[in-house]
Amino acid sequence: PDRLSVTRIETLRRDPYAIHAAHVLRIKPLPRVDHQIDAGEFGSLLHGALQDFVERGAAGASPARRRASLELITREAFAAALEDPVFRAFRWPVISRALDVFLDFDAKQRLLLGEIETEKQGRVTLTLADRSAFILTARADRIDRHRDGLVTLIDYKSGQPPGLREVQVGFAPQLTLEAAMLREGGFGRAHRGAFAATYLKLGGKGGGFVRALDFKDEDFAAVVERHWAQLARLLSAFRSAETAYPSRPFPKYARAGGDYDHLARVREWSLAGDGEDAT
Secondary structure: OOOEEEEHHHHHHHHHHHHHHHHHHHOOOOOOOOOOEEEHHHHHHHHHHHHHHHHHHOOOOOOOHHHHHHHHHHHHHOOHHHHHHHHHHHHHHHHHHHHHHHHHHHHHOOOOOEEEEEEEEEEEEEOOOOOOOEEEEEEEEEEEOOOOEEEEOOOOOEEOOOHHHHHOOOOOOOOHHHHHHOOOOOOOOOOOEEEEEEEEEEEEEEHHEEEEOOOOOHHHHHHHHHHHHHHHHHHHHHOOOOOOOOHHHHHHHHOOOOOOOOOOOOOHHHHHHHHHOOO
């Protein structure tokens, strides 16, 4: 493919076969036969509710009014799901706790903010080793531009966010690549100053948590620069017809339950490996 999103770059790193199946063979997963809300739809509805809340601008309202406003918006977003009594009983309380985590985070951010951009579309064009063009796209959940010039990229995660080590070694490059795009003007205007990135986990125990990308032994900007250079080399390598699209080449960093695992015979190969190890 000559165009991928930053989240699909993560897939290319972890499971190249999934990119081959989706973008070369053009095989699409069949829709679910039941009507239960899946993880993707859940995340999209939550993202939409948060975007709506931020864009309506409730910065000057009291905490109680902000809480009531966000809950109303979120209930409207999940109206169809809330008709299911199981969803109301088990999943809505989790969402409700997540809203409190978001509001606490948002209130602290607004003390320093000059501008907020939500669900911002971005794209940059890279020139690969064979001189071909590749388009990298992204949709940043939130870009906070602070009054002191710092810009923070924020990604909402209804699932489990990657660990710091996963990010640093390049298997979860979403936010580092978004930061590189920000630097290159991919989100409308180039930013040459300081930047940071944060995962905001929404849901789970305690309602969620904040995971800033603060690495112990390496500056965030240095990781961004390294990932940007690695991306060009990775994409250039896959331009070659000699480069294969293996399934899960790094098992330690593989995601569980991929859409194309059955086509790649992941389970069969895994069982075969277990049998060989046992003999």
